[in-house]
Amino acid sequence: MKIPPVKGTRDFYPQDMAVRNWIIDGWKKVSLRNGFEEYDGPIFEYLKMFQIKSGDEIVEQLFSLTDRGGRELALRPEITPTLARMVNQRINSLPKPIKWFSVPRLFRAERPQKGRLREFFQWNIDIIGVENGLGKCLADAEVIFATVDYLRQVGLTSEDIRVKISSRELLADYLGSLGIPEEKLEAIYVVLDKKNKLPAETFEQMLGEQIPDNKIVHKILDFMTVDSMPQLEELVKLKSKPGEYSGKLDVKLVLDNLDMMGVGDFCVYDPSIVRGLAYYTGVVFEVHDTDGELRAICGGGRYDDLLRDLGGPPISGTGMGMGDCVLEMLLEKKGLLSKQVSKKELDYFVACVAGFGKEAYRIIAKLRSMGYSANFSYKTASLSKQLKEASVHNAKKCIIIGPEELEENKITVKDMATGQQELVDYDEFLSGSHSA
Amino acid sequence: MKIPPVKGTRDFYPQDMAVRNWIIDGWKKVSLRNGFEEYDGPIFEYLKMFQIKSGDEIVEQLFSLTDRGGRELALRPEITPTLARMVNQRINSLPKPIKWFSVPRLFRAERPQKGRLREFFQWNIDIIGVENGLGKCLADAEVIFATVDYLRQVGLTSEDIRVKISSRELLADYLGSLGIPEEKLEAIYVVLDKKNKLPAETFEQMLGEQIPDNKIVHKILDFMTVDSMPQLEELVKLKSKPGEYSGKLDVKLVLDNLDMMGVGDFCVYDPSIVRGLAYYTGVVFEVHDTDGELRAICGGGRYDDLLRDLGGPPISGTGMGMGDCVLEMLLEKKGLLSKQVSKKELDYFVACVAGFGKEAYRIIAKLRSMGYSANFSYKTASLSKQLKEASVHNAKKCIIIGPEELEENKITVKDMATGQQELVDYDEFLSGSHSA
Numbered sequence: 090m091k092i093p094p095v096k097g098t099r100d101f102y103p104q105d106m107a108v109r110n111w112i113i114d115g116w117k118k119v120s121l122r123n124g125f126e127e128y129d130g131p132i133f134e135y136l137k138m139f140q141i142k143s144g145d146e147i148v149e150q151l152f153s154l155t156d157r158g159g160r161e162l163a164l165r166p167e168i169t170p171t172l173a174r175m176v177n178q179r180i181n182s183l184p185k186p187i188k189w190f191s192v193p194r195l196f197r198a199e200r201p202q203k204g205r206l207r208e209f210f211q212w213n214i215d216i217i218g219v220e221n222g223l224g225k226c227l228a229d230a231e232v233i234f235a236t237v238d239y240l241r242q243v244g245l246t247s248e249d250i251r252v253k254i255s256s257r258e259l260l261a262d263y264l265g266s267l268g269i270p271e272e273k274l275e276a277i278y279v280v281l282d283k284k285n286k287l288p289a290e291t292f293e294q295m296l297g298e299q300i301p302d303n304k305i306v307h308k309i310l311d312f313m314t315v316d317s318m319p320q321l322e323e324l325v326k327l328k329s330k331p332g333e334y335s336g337k338l339d340v341k342l343v344l345d346n347l348d349m350m351g352v353g354d355f356c357v358y359d360p361s362i363v364r365g366l367a368y369y370t371g372v373v374f375e376v377h378d379t380d381g382e383l384r385a386i387c388g389g390g391r392y393d394d395l396l397r398d399l400g401g402p403p404i405s406g407t408g409m410g411m412g413d414c415v416l417e418m419l420l421e422k423k424g425l426l427s428k429q430v431s432k433k434e435l436d437y438f439v440a441c442v443a444g445f446g447k448e449a450y451r452i453i454a455k456l457r458s459m460g461y462s463a464n465f466s467y468k469t470a471s472l473s474k475q476l477k478e479a480s481v482h483n484a485k486k487c488i489i490i491g492p493e494e495l496e497e498n499k500i501t502v503k504d505m506a507t508g509q510q511e512l513v514d515y516d517e518f519l520s521g522s523h524s525a
Numbered sequence: 526m527k528i529p530p531v532k533g534t535r536d537f538y539p540q541d542m543a544v545r546n547w548i549i550d551g552w553k554k555v556s557l558r559n560g561f562e563e564y565d566g567p568i569f570e571y572l573k574m575f576q577i578k579s580g581d582e583i584v585e586q587l588f589s590l591t592d593r594g595g596r597e598l599a600l601r602p603e604i605t606p607t608l609a610r611m612v613n614q615r616i617n618s619l620p621k622p623i624k625w626f627s628v629p630r631l632f633r634a635e636r637p638q639k640g641r642l643r644e645f646f647q648w649n650i651d652i653i654g655v656e657n658g659l660g661k662c663l664a665d666a667e668v669i670f671a672t673v674d675y676l677r678q679v680g681l682t683s684e685d686i687r688v689k690i691s692s693r694e695l696l697a698d699y700l701g702s703l704g705i706p707e708e709k710l711e712a713i714y715v716v717l718d719k720k721n722k723l724p725a726e727t728f729e730q731m732l733g734e735q736i737p738d739n740k741i742v743h744k745i746l747d748f749m750t751v752d753s754m755p756q757l758e759e760l761v762k763l764k765s766k767p768g769e770y771s772g773k774l775d776v777k778l779v780l781d782n783l784d785m786m787g788v789g790d791f792c793v794y795d796p797s798i799v800r801g802l803a804y805y806t807g808v809v810f811e812v813h814d815t816d817g818e819l820r821a822i823c824g825g826g827r828y829d830d831l832l833r834d835l836g837g838p839p840i841s842g843t844g845m846g847m848g849d850c851v852l853e854m855l856l857e858k859k860g861l862l863s864k865q866v867s868k869k870e871l872d873y874f875v876a877c878v879a880g881f882g883k884e885a886y887r888i889i890a891k892l893r894s895m896g897y898s899a900n901f902s903y904k905t906a907s908l909s910k911q912l913k914e915a916s917v918h919n920a921k922k923c924i925i926i927g928p929e930e931l932e933e934n935k936i937t938v939k940d941m942a943t944g945q946q947e948l949v950d951y952d953e954f955l956s957g958s959h960s961a
Contacts, residue, residue, distance in 0.1 A: 093571075094570070094610065098566075098568075100607075101566070102611065106565060109565075110563070121898050122898040124898060128536075130530070132534075132630060153590070154589070164590075177527070178536070198593055241894070346886065351887065351891065446663075447785050451785055454787050457559055457671075458674060460558065464559075
């Protein structure tokens with residue numbers, strides 16, 4: 090009986106796995122050098138944890154399951170609620186700020202689309218426990234810096250990608266000035282987040298359902314589409330009072346910090362960025378390809394209330410999530426994958442004349458225990474066929490065992506790149522004193 | 526609202542994650558040096574894939590879920606069926622033998638017990654596509670060698686662990702000689718697998734339910750408990766015909782191969798090893814702690830029919846699975862974890878006198894882009910407090926930025942191990958020409 094894989098999932102054959110490992114290893118390396126420590130949680134959590142704060146859109150896309158005890162569980166669609174739960178559990182013993190990263194496998198029960206699968210990997214970095222306003226802007230900037238640090242590391246430039254930064258607080262302030270009540274904000278954010286994903290007409294219609302006054306709808310559209318940097322300068326003039334810190338202007342402070350960190354050329358203020366998740370409260374951002382052909386490469390922002398809403402103290406956090414699917418599409422398009430993902434290779438391939446298998450197994454076992462990768466042929470084939478197999482394995486060196494060699498207690502070591510052969514003393518080689 | 530984690534799952538705080546990464550990195554390293562390539566499949570598959578061949582025990586422990594399209598899915602309790610599905614999909618293009626490994630996250634909806642959680646990681650290695658009898662025994666031996674290669678690498682010796690090897694074919698031959706019909710074998714294997722996990726009385730009673738004849742029950746018990754190595758020698762004499770290969774004697778050939786590979790001292794024939802999974806057809810094995818205090822550390826065996834039963838050609842496979850839970854318990858008990866799992870560390874901690882934050886961010890960003898791990902304090906604290914924070918981070922070097930230094934366009938680099946300080950030119954340092 091032939092069973093297919095489930096739609097929206099991926100099989101990782103060795104060549105696919107090499108790409109996945111290269112992406113994930115890069116995420117881990119950049120996280121560590123930016124001072125983040127790795128954590129992870131379970132693949133499933135109580136369903137209600139996601140219902141509390143992630144917002145309707147994500148809850149509609151949950152894979153839910155019921156265990157034998159009748160508990161309602163869900164496969165995690167994101168890891169931030171798990172992070173908040175874990176931090177809350179040890180809130181008193183964890184030194185702050187908490188700078189953690191994770192590469193969770195996540196799940197969404199939606200119709201698979203280009204760059205959006207039902208199962209994917211996501212790099213997450215978060216900074217939790219920075220409470221003063223200026224510190225928060227530094228934490229936001231550090232999250233964005235680490236994001237750019239990775240994207241730059243894999244070869245993307247400010248020609249390829251743009252970090253678009255905005256602020257929920259600033260947007261709320263503007264919507265408030267138009268007379269929109271606070272309790273309507275969450276629903277409006279969900280719609281505004283779709284601005285660049287839907288045809289203009291559909292989007293305006295959806296926004297009209299939330300805001301019946303057409304004049305206000307157009308004011309909002311103007312706010313989100315004007316030339317943004319001058320708008321920000323104007324807002325700074327308008328909202329800042331000398332010597333007084335205002336959260337509404339965080340986006341300006343974050344941009345200044347990013348400039349100092351040397352990645353200002355990647356970043357821009359863009360009021361059309363809103364993010365779909367319900368828990369964001371401050372600065373939010375997305376990274377897009379400058380061609381505008383793909384979905385967001387990643388997104389993130391500040392969440393001041395999430396830990397409190399999940400039963401913890403009112404501690405602030407800020408973070409970023411980057412999935413592997415859109416990233417891989419962009420890297421592929423820019424030709425950055427094939428030249429960077431390493432090919433499989435082998436330190437030694439051991440070939441032997443028929444009847445000398447025992448010696449071959451002995452040498453292979455020894456090489457592996459010494460830390461070298463080593464392989465051999467399961468087929469009883471001619472030496473030339475075995476050497477061909479060695480090439481398929483991309484072996485650096487080939488060891489040849491035959492009667493003439495063993496008579497003198499020697500083996501032949503062949504360098505596969507240069508073709509040079511060398512007779513080496515068998516015992517000396519096995520003792521590890523022959524340098525590889 | 527406070528939400529707990531789900532019972533039987535684990536939260537991996539950074540110190541737990543360090544252990545998990547160390548175990549998994551070791552598995553990967555040993556797999557690669559033994560010539561295995563990495564693959565992975567999805568976390569969920571169609572439920573019926575597991576129902577076909579894994580055996581009742583595992584199917585009872587499945588986490589099942591239904592997607593929006595009404596498809597019945599299950600979280601994978603093992604990866605071998607996925608491996609068989611993936612190999613079948615590309616059977617004609619994959620060069621054989623296929624030597625693949627994976628470290629899947631697996632799920633079991635059973636009551637959590639010591640060393641058995643509802644969510645865990647499992648190292649899997651498999652060799653598929655070796656068809657002749659002697660080659661199969663070599664493949665079985667290679668799987669066991671790689672297993673021992675890892676266990677030895679992490680510091681376990683033949684004093685600590687024992688590889689117990691047996692054969693389903695040999696057992697079937699013996700049970701057949703007692704008049705037990707073939708169609709009853711699968712159910713009997715499930716019971717026999719419990720021999721070392723249940724009290725003797727309960728076990729005998731369960732076996733009695735399958736085999737009403739008490740004399741036969743006791744013969745089987747004798748077969749499974751006698752001094753095993755002489756029994757094997759006797760069987761070899763009894764079953765082998767000169768010049769003729771017999772699958773019943775594979776266990777002897779596998780042991781001989783393991784001897785040649787230099788791990789014979791770890792291995793023993795033990796007819797009480799049966800394995801619970803339904804798909805095993807030949808040599809089976811488990812690794813146990815010699816103290817006999819823990820569950821099996823790992824197990825595996827040969828499956829001749831699995832690919833065919835999942836819609837592919839009749840191609841043979843052999844493999845091994847090792848979970849992380851029992852392994853971690855054993856390593857902990859033997860004191861092998863704390864001395865091998867590396868502590869967190871940082872290349873540079875950047876400390877600055879108040880007011881020089883900007884310079885600090887600039888240097889940190891630069892260091893990270895150069896590939897060094899670097900961190901700093903979010904708090905505006907005294908230099909001595911910042912140096913204390915550097916120690917908490919286990920920083921190798923500390924950079925100190927203050928007015929006196931910057932007046933001369935220099936920074937202080939302090940070696941945290943020796944306490945030695947050095948004044949370094951600021952621009953030279955940023956250009957990367959100062960060696961770290």
